[in-house]
Amino acid sequence: DVKVTQSSRYLVKRTGEKVFLECVQDMDHENMFWYRQDPGLGLRLIYFSYDVKMKEKGDIPEGYSVSREKKERFSLILESASTNQTSMYLCASSEGQGANQPQHFGDGTRLSIL
Amino acid sequence: AQTVTQSQPEMSVQEAETVTLSCTYDTSESDYYLFWYKQPPSRQMILVIRQEAYKQQNATENRFSVNFQKAAKSFSLKISDSQLGDAAMYFCAYSKRGNQFYFGTGTSLTVIP
Numbered sequence: 001d002v003k004v005t006q007s008s009r010y011l012v013k014r015t016g017e018k019v020f021l022e023c024v025q026d027m028d029h030e031n032m033f034w035y036r037q038d039p040g041l042g043l044r045l046i047y048f049s050y051d052v053k054m055k056e057k058g059d060i061p062e063g064y065s066v067s068r069e070k071k072e073r074f075s076l077i078l079e080s081a082s083t084n085q086t087s088m089y090l091c092a093s094s095e096g097q098g099a100n101q102p103q104h105f106g107d108g109t110r111l112s113i114l
Numbered sequence: 115a116q117t118v119t120q121s122q123p124e125m126s127v128q129e130a131e132t133v134t135l136s137c138t139y140d141t142s143e144s145d146y147y148l149f150w151y152k153q154p155p156s157r158q159m160i161l162v163i164r165q166e167a168y169k170q171q172n173a174t175e176n177r178f179s180v181n182f183q184k185a186a187k188s189f190s191l192k193i194s195d196s197q198l199g200d201a202a203m204y205f206c207a208y209s210k211r212g213n214q215f216y217f218g219t220g221t222s223l224t225v226i227p
Contacts, residue, residue: 031213040123042205042219090159092215099147099209100166105159 003027006091006106014114019078021109023091030095032074033103034058034066037088049074050097081113118208120218127196128226134181135191135221137206144168148182148189149207149215152200159205165189193223201225 007022025032031050035043035058045058047066055066063085067075074093078085088110092103117140127133139148150162165173165182172180177197181190193200206218 033215035217040219042118042120043215043217045214048214094213097211097213099145099211099213100164101209101213102149102161102164103213103215104161105151107158 004091004093004104004106006089006109008109009107010110010112012112012114013078013081015082017078017081019081019111019113021076021078021089021091021111023074023076023093023106024072025074025093025104026072027093027095027104028071029093029104030071031093031097031101031103032068033092033094034064034074034076035090035092036060037090037108043090046076083113085111086113087111118206118216118218120204120206120221122221123219124222124224126224126226127193127200129196129198131196132192132194133196133223135193135204135206135223137189137191137218139187139189139206139208139216141187141208141210143210145211147209148180149209150178150180150189150191151205151207151217152202153205153220154199154202162204163191196225198225198227 003026033048034046049068065077091106094101094103148165153159177194208216
């Protein structure tokens with residue numbers, strides 16, 4: 001089974017802090033994704049990556065950056081956290097470029113910015 | 115732009131009964147896939163079922179089946195013989211080449227014992 005591991009289930013940070021959310025997958029998947037999930041808004045794509053050192057902006061990249069130095073690890077960075085970034089963050093991975101490939105999700109990180 | 119609409123924020127069903135969750139989508143693509151994901155409370159999102167756009171036959175996975183109407187751009191999920199473990203948030207998703215997913219806003223399903 002695919003295992004996508006997010007480093008923290010719950011995280012509390014302060015406004016202005018630099019925040020790192022880590023995601024690791026163990027299936028050698030090419031693609032990795034970061035979403036945020038908010039009630040009534042569903043999942044919105046922040047950034048994604050099709051390969052090491054490669055990144056693409058999703059629908060809501062403002063205030064975020066990402067890093068993919070190794071194939072199995074995809075980090076989401078909040079450069080200067082703000083209260084409107086309080087949310088559930090989901091990491092996902094998938095194999096190949098086909099539309100048929102399902103995305104596999106981690107357990108999520110519930111981030112609170114105070 | 116691709117959009118996915120789930121018009122039912124909340125649904126409830128009696129245990130052992132059948133419930134249908136609605137999903138519509140908008141696209142100009144011809145080659146795409148549709149998915150239903152389930153997210154139980156405080157648990158991981160998992161794949162329930164997927165449908166290939168070029169296949170007319172509706173996908174089925176045990177108690178879960180879809181009603182795919184390509185011309186109407188409709189993709190509903192039917193859960194038969196509902197069980198308590200089916201209680202979850204359900205998300206409809208659209209995927210095109212490049213494996214970018216577009217998710218609906220979700221339907222929260224309650225199963226009444």
